[in-house]
Amino acid sequence: MEENDRTPPSEEMQPLSVTPSASPSSNPSTPQVMSLEERFQLVRSVGEECIQEDELRNLLDKKPLPICYDGFEPSGRMHIAQGVMKTINVNKLTKAGCKVKIWIADWFAQLNNKMGGDLKKIKTVGEYLIEIWKAVGMDIDGDKVEFLWSSDEINSRAHEYWPLVMDIARRNKLPRIMRCVQIMGRSEQDELTAAQIFYPCMQCADIFFLKADICQLGMDQRKVNVLAREYCDDIKRKNKPIILSHHMLPGLQQGQEKMSKSDPSSSIFMEDEEAEVKTKIKKAYCPPPKLPRAILVWNTLNTLSSHGSMSSRWKAIQKMVERRSTKALKNW
DSSP: OOOOOOOOOOSSOOOOOSSOSSOOOSSTTSOSSOOHHHHHHHHHTTOSEEEOHHHHHHHHHHOSSOEEEEEEOOOSOOBHIIIIIHHHHHHHHHHTTOEEEEEEOHHHHHHTTGGGGOHHHHHHHHHHHHHHHHHHTOOOSTTSEEEEEHHHHHHHTHHHHHHHHHHHHHTSOHHHHHTTGGGGTOOTTSOOOHHHHHHHHHHHHHHHHTTOSEEOOBGGGHHHHHHHHHHHHHTTOSSOOEEEEBOOOOOSSTTOSSOOTTOGGGOOBTTOOHHHHHHHHHHSOOOOOOOOHHHHHHHHHHHHHHTTOOOHHHHHHHHHHHHHHHHHHHHO
16 A cells, blocks of 8 residues: 655745755765754755655664665656756755765666667767766765666676565566556556566666665656555565655646656757747746635625625625735735
């Protein structure tokens, strides 16, 4: 059963900064004079959801160098959600004293038939993405951030990896694995290859293979991260990976929950020219503001009043709502 202990993110908008305002220590295990609460709030700010907050606080208190895991398929151009937002999140984590392992999932991209399944092209894309992160300002000094190629790591430690994958597969029914295919940008209704069905078992294994304390991926990866926590229950493992799921940056077109590389009109890419960025922003869909409920109620009451269908009691209610609506607008 999935765990649903959600804690909403702060409602206040925080200014974006690729590089933290205070220069972090060159040693990730000794952040600059930050209290436990400051470190917790900084790490927590990365995620829209955290499972579980008490576990995160305890981890930061007890472990000098927590390991955060993030991963990506090298599959094409990099948009700002992957370029700028990931850099901001990684820099927050390293400033808080964490080490970040970025899993370059080249084999996974091949399983998912990205770049036509050509591993050489996939590796070229991976190298290109790493260079963009360096250029943007990802804090990779020392050993704060480690880039690991899945094909190299799995081949070198196959005796550890594949038994783990097989055990995860053995302990889960096919419908449970199928619920995770969203992590590949697929749906349960898609006609999947056997490799794609095996993909979630491998991604779940990555978490333990990398000895990750924190899974720092997007909300679209939540189901496989929860699968990892369920696996801990199956094997009676006490220390479960903490899930810190960041918000997905919406696409530019109406109805798009996240930017997509496959749809250029939905994304702003890292190499877009300034004029192109301005054009995309001008054409982007802007949802209407969500008015406070009191204003909507007041508008309804006002409509009824104009038709002469309101009693004195209704009119008194209208005046009360109008006062509250005016106050809500001032604070909105």
